[in-house]
Amino acid sequence: MRETAYKPLTYQELEEHFGITDASDFKEFLKMLNRLEQEGQIILTRTHRYGVPERMDLVRGRLQAHAKGFAFLIPEDRDHPDVYIHANDLKSAMNGDTVLVRVSSKSAGGGKLEGEVVRIVHRAVTQVVGVFQNNESFGFVIPDDKRINKDLFIPREGFGGAVDGEKVVAEIVEYPEGRSAAVGRVIEILGHKDDPGVDILSIIRKHQLPEAFPEDVMAEAQDAPDEIEEAEIVRQGRRDLRDKVIVTIDGEDAKDLDDAVNVERLPNGNIRLGVHIADVGYYVRESSKLDQEAYNRGCSVYLVDRVIPMLPHRLSNGICSLNPKVDRFTLSCEMEFNEQMKVVKHDIFTSVIRTKERMTYTNVRKILQEEDPEVTERYADLVETFQLMKELALKLRGNRMRRGAVDFDFEESKVIVDENGKPVDIVKRERSIAEQIIEEFMLAANETVAEHFHWLKVPFIYRIHEDPDQEKLMNFMAFVANFGYAVKGGKGNKIHPRALQTLLEDIQGTKEQTVISTMMLRSMKQAKYDAESTGHFGLAAEFYTHFTSPIRRYPDLVIHRVIREVIESNGALSEARMEYLASRMQDIAQQSSERERIAVEAERDTEQLKKAEFMLDKVGEEFPGIISSVTSFGMFIELENTVEGLIRLSAMTDDYYHFHEQHMALIGERTSKIYRIGDEVKIRVARVNMDDHTIDFEMVDMKPRQRGEFGGGRGAFDGGRSGGGRGGKPGKGGSKAAGKGKGGRGAGKPGRGGAAAGILAAAEGVGAGAGAPGGKRGKRGGAAKGSGGVALGSAVARADSGAGEGPGAASDGAPAFGFGSGKGGYASGTVAVARDAGRGYRSTGEDKGSRRKKTSASGVFVGAGEAAPGRKRGGKGKKKK
Structure with missing residues (x-):
């Protein structure tokens, strides 16, 4: 069926092709055809022929x-570009569904693929949570x-006792067909929406x-011992490290201590680093009830209040937690670093440790950064050890930066809630030397373990981050060129991560730092788990895995078991065992990536919710902020506490403003006032929408706009109405595109939007006649033809605002590759996932707070804002009625 001269075949032709003669074989063959057809692996055509989707111009994906x-369709084939699907072409498919899509065309704008759903293979949404x-x-x-933009119809017999205004969980019993709504029944009442x-x-x-663990899972957990007996240590033959000066470094209220470290300077001047991770796999056996539950959950989820x-x-808090001064089983990775920070020797082995101290980030910071005399005296016997840790960590970081790792230094926020779940504060977290020590040590261990097992050719799970999409990178490079920066390319225009890190260093402390960092982040792909090691672009690492958080991440737990099995068998796994592990790894990687994505969405939702709630009683108050x-x-606008709010164009009443995407600016039509990213403004909290968890700001000293003020339209520049007469001619230096929109009834001069574009071009030093990329060259600094309005295929319109419906690559907001250790909720990466490199999230404050990367510039409000006026499919303007 996959040969070059391809034609769909009937089941009789397939029967003949495969030489099936036995009746029982034929019966099994038909069952297999039905199963493959149900899974979407093959297609049954209207003429009752079976075909392979990709040979029929069909793409399978989520x-x-x-x-x-x-x-957007996110194809299962990672090399296939995303496909834009208009609302009319969804065929009742819903978010997360696995579908088959026929690619119908390329958009006129950016060559992006457009398609239509031809079959829903698997329904992802089975329940809906909402207000009854x-x-x-x-x-x-x-x-x-x-993202479920149609209400769920509930017949009277499906009320389940729900009353008006209650939050409920409803099960979908009939999926939508044509124009009919989906039908459901209430299966759980959560309470009134305001409770x-x-x-x-x-x-x-x-x-x-999931919340509570099933009884059989809890029963297995109860069988775990409270302490380790000496006879068990002797029987296992683990390496005894109980005499080493090993410590844990965690947040004040962390209870699941799954990693510990030690350092020592060797006689040859090298430094030996030991990273010791709780041997969770010893207690959670493969295929046990505990293991199955951990697989289903994928990872721990850190919400704001739990x-x-x-x-x-x-x-997690008992036998697997590396509590101080008690024996614990661990998997250890020891690395010897020379002066150039190269690993000249390493060893991975099973061990038993007894940590000397349970240190906190705060106290380590006070010793190394603040030189607090009281704390220094208290831990006097460990001060020299911490100083050596600092020396090694800074050298490791320097080495990592030199090789080209991309380090996004976004600020991290934490929402503090009281015992009733009410937010009482939002604080930013400092990135101190204590966090950096753990970050660098975990990175080193993850890389060493990944490379070791890659060369052993043992089935394994790796953490990969693929190279950025070439088109997105080119768009990003064009974007930063507007600010006077250049990104150097490598062979065949391939970008090395070092070039991006150099740019991040160049923009440090500038007004454009936030926007360029955010746009760079969005040009990258999401990190994920995979059975093949293809490297980690963001870390500039050839080999990378997640080894250091088996209490909180299932992939870590899986590779722990593989590591111990390889050690105990002296590397000689049987062929059957190798085949079994190889058959499982890709499924585990895919499941873990999916569960991680869900966890990130839930964490983001709760933080967005509580930040909105925190601002509820601040309506009318004024704050300084940065665009x-x-x-x-x-x-x-982002406030000092990392809360973001939207100032809508309709609330900017001193002028009519036009969006200049190329320069990420709003330009006043009458005053030529320019608002750009990084500008400082003073805002007032106008309203908080707790249904959407969004916040609206307004500029201080702007009065409400009067009806008819400024003569009608929004200006030709934004692709809507021009300010003047019907289809007014472009003004001098303006864009021809300005005259395309049908005019309003205002008295404004025609083509004024184009003039505004020229003002900005001059302010930015773009030069006379410089047109926007992809458009025709304009005159005297005017915007290029076709540049008016939102370039919907761009990363900005897609990821930043979601305005309009033009085709472009799909985006979840910020990509998920967080480069930090992730310990304590910290990552030097991004909001989406702070789990790359180490320990993942850690709760603090008795489960009363969560630590999240701050969202991307408008990530809190992706899709929440107004659509650009007069936009329709394909991005063309239309006259408002």
């Missing part, structure tokens, strides 16, 4: 829906997830996160 109705609305004889559930605790519970149900753990506390993103519908 649907990523947008609140505005359109969607009672209409007497029937009801509706209004979904919390705005305390219902908000977080709704998010838990929305993402179908933690949903991957393993029961009996294990963090500019879009076609307004601009996002």
Whole structure:
């Protein structure tokens, strides 16, 4: 079926082709055909022929829906570009569904693929969480997830006792067909939408996160011992490290201590680093109930006010936690570094340790950074050890930066909540030398373990981060050129991560630092787990894995078992065992990547919710802020506490403003006032929408706009109405595109939007006649033809605002590759995932807080803002009625 001269075949032709003669074989053959057809692996045509999807111009993948109705197909074939799907072509498919899409065309704008859903292979959404609305004889559930943009119809017999205004969980019993709505029934009532605790519970149900462990899982956890007996240590033959000066360094309230470290200077001047990770795999055996539950959960989820753990506390806080001054089983990775920070010798082995101290980041920082006399005196016997740790960590970091690792230094926020779940503060977290020590040590161990087992050719799970998409990189390079920066390419225009890190260093402390860092982040792919080692672009690492957090991440737990099995068998796994492990690894990698994505979405949702709630009682108050993103519908402002809010164009009442995407700026039509990313502004909190968890700001000293003020239209520059007469001619130096929009009834001069573009071009030093990329060259600094309005295929319109429905590559906001150790919730990477390199998230404050990377410039509000006025499919303007 996959030969070059391809033609779909009937089952009789397939029977003949495969030489099936036996009746029982034929019966099994038909069963297999039906199964493959149900899974979407093959297609049954209208003429009753079986074909292979990719040979029929069909692409299989996961649907990523947008609140505005359109969607993108994320293909299973990683080399295939994303496919834009208009709302009319979804065929009732919903967010997350596995679908088959026929690629129908390329968009005129950027050559992006467009397609239509031809078959829904697997439904991802089985339940909907939302507010119940009672209409007497029937009801509706209004979904919390705005990507489900149609309400769920509930017949009267499906009310389940729900009353108007209650948050409920409804099961879908009939999926939508044509124009009919999906039908459901209420299966759980969470409480009234305004009741305390219902908000977080709704998010838990929305993402179908597990809570309580099943009884059989808890029974297995209860069988774990409370302590390790000496006879067990002798029997296993583990290397005894109990006399070493080994410590843990964690947040003040962390209970699941799964990593410990030690350093020593050797007689030859080299430094030996030991990273010792709790041997969780020894207690969680393969295929046990505990293992199956951990596989299903994938990782621990750190919400604002609680933690949903991957393993029961009996294990994570008990026998698997490296508590001070008690014996614990570990897997150790010892590395010897020379002066150039090269690993000249390493060893990976099973061990038993007894940590000397349970240190906190705060106290290590006080010793090394603040030289606090009281704390220094208290830990006097460890001060020299910490100083050596600092020396090694700084050298490792320097070496990593020199090789080209990309280090996004975004600020991290933590929402503090009280015992009732009410947010009482939002604080930013310092990145001190204590966190850097653990970050660098975990990175080193992860790389060493990954390379060791890669060369052993043992089935394994790696953490990979693929090279950025070439087109996205080219767009990014064109974007930074507007600010006067250049990114040097390598062979065949391939970018080395070192070039991006150099740019990050060049923009340090500048106004454009935030926008360039954010746009760089969005040009990259998401990190994920894979059975093949293809390297980690962001870390500039040839080999990388996740080894250091087996309590909180399932891939770490899996490779721990593989490592111990290889050690105990002296590397001689049987062929059958190798085949079995190889058959499981890709499935585990895919499941773990998916569970991680869900965890990140849930964590982001709860932080967004509590940040909005925190600002509820601050409506009317004024704050200084910085413009963090500019879009076609307004601009996002970030406050000192990392809260972001939107100032809509309709609230900017001193002028009509036009969006200049190339320079990420809003330009006043009458005053020529320019607002750009990085500008400092003073805002007032206008309103908080707790349904969408969004915040609206308004500029201080701007009065409400009067009807008809400034003569009508929004200006030709934004692709909508021109300011003047019907289809006014472009002004001098203006864009011909300006005259394309149909005019409003205003008295403004024609083509003024184009003039504004020229003003900005002059201000930026773009030069007379410089046109936007992809457009025709304009005159005297005017915008290029076709540059007016939002360039919907761009990364900005896609990831930043979601305005309009033009085709472009799909984006989840910021990519998920966080480069930090992830310990304590810290990552030097991104909001999406702070789990690359080490320990992953850690709860603090008795589960009363969560640590999250701050979202991308407008990531909190992706899809939440207004669409650009007069936009329609394909990005062309249309006259408002």
